[in-house]
Amino acid sequence: MTTAEEYYRYYTRHGLPGWFSRLGGLRQAIIRCDGPEVLEILRTRCTLDPKDPHGCWVWTGAKRSGYGFIGRGPTNRLAHRVAWDFTEELGTLSVHHTCGTRLCINPQHLAAVTHLENVAEMLGRRSYLRRIHELEEALRQFDPNHPLLTRRPKPLPPEEN
Ligand SMILES: [Zn+2]
Numbered sequence: 001m002t003t004a005e006e007y008y009r010y011y012t013r014h015g016l017p018g019w020f021s022r023l024g025g026l027r028q029a030i031i032r033c034d035g036p037e038v039l040e041i042l043r044t045r046c047t048l049d050p051k052d053p054h055g056c057w058v059w060t061g062a063k064r065s066g067y068g069f070i071g072r073g074p075t076n077r078l079a080h081r082v083a084w085d086f087t088e089e090l091g092t093l094s095v096h097h098t099c100g101t102r103l104c105i106n107p108q109h110l111a112a113v114t115h116l117e118n119v120a121e122m123l124g125r126r127s128y129l130r131r132i133h134e135l136e137e138a139l140r141q142f143d144p145n146h147p148l149l150t151r152r153p154k155p156l157p158p159e160e161n
Contacts, residue, residue, distance in 0.1 A: 004030050004031055004032075004033050007027060007030050007031050008031050011023065011027075011031070025037075025041055026038065026041045026042070026070070027071075029041060030082070030086075033086075035086040035087065038082065038083075038086040039083060039086055039087070039107065042057070042079065042082065042083055042105055043057055045059065045060055045061050045079075046058055046059055046060060046105060047060055054106075054108065055106070056099055056101050056103075056104040056106055056109060057083075057104055057105050057106040057109075058101065058103045058104055059079045059080075059103045059104070059105050061079065063103065066102040066103070067079070067080065067102050067103065068080060068102075068103050068105055070082055078095075079105045080095055080097070080104065080105040080110055081095055082105075083105040083106070083107050083110065084107055084110045084112070087107035087110075093112040093113060093114060094112070094113055094114065094117075094118045095110050095111070095112060095113075096110065096111045096112070096113045096117075096118050096121070097109060097110060098110070098111050136148075136149060
């Protein structure tokens with residue numbers, strides 16, 4: 001079921017005459033399925049980096065578990081999920097942050113993955129970080145001034161797709 005349908009059902013069930021005009025602009029745009037308008041309103045609720053047009057849209061609204069949230073009650077949604085829903089068809093897939101910033105809702109930083117891929121990637125990243133930490137501790141015991149312990153890692157070259 002799409003977000004818009006759920007919003008529509010919720011408000012027609014609970015609303016009195018004139019319910020639509022009393023909704024905020026964001027909910028109206030969602031029910032109208034007006035993707036560009038939804039994204040424009042979402043962007044106004046984010047901190048943007050003026051120097052980087054392709055940077056993160058960091059959500060400044062409600063948060064839960066480190067993620068942005070929209071709305072209260074039965075129609076609340078993950079903000080990045082709404083951003084994605086109005087950019088691409090998602091179905092039952094999960095949305096993954098390619099930038100690693102949970103509060104980011106920039107659709108260009110989101111990718112659809114199966115839930116399994118998402119969990120596998122997260123666990124993989126965590127187990128690698130733990131492994132790196134253990135190796136650093138072992139190296140520190142062996143040579144506390146080893147340059148690898150102070151040098152910052154170089155960014156990886158871009159992946160080829
Ligand atoms: Zn981002």
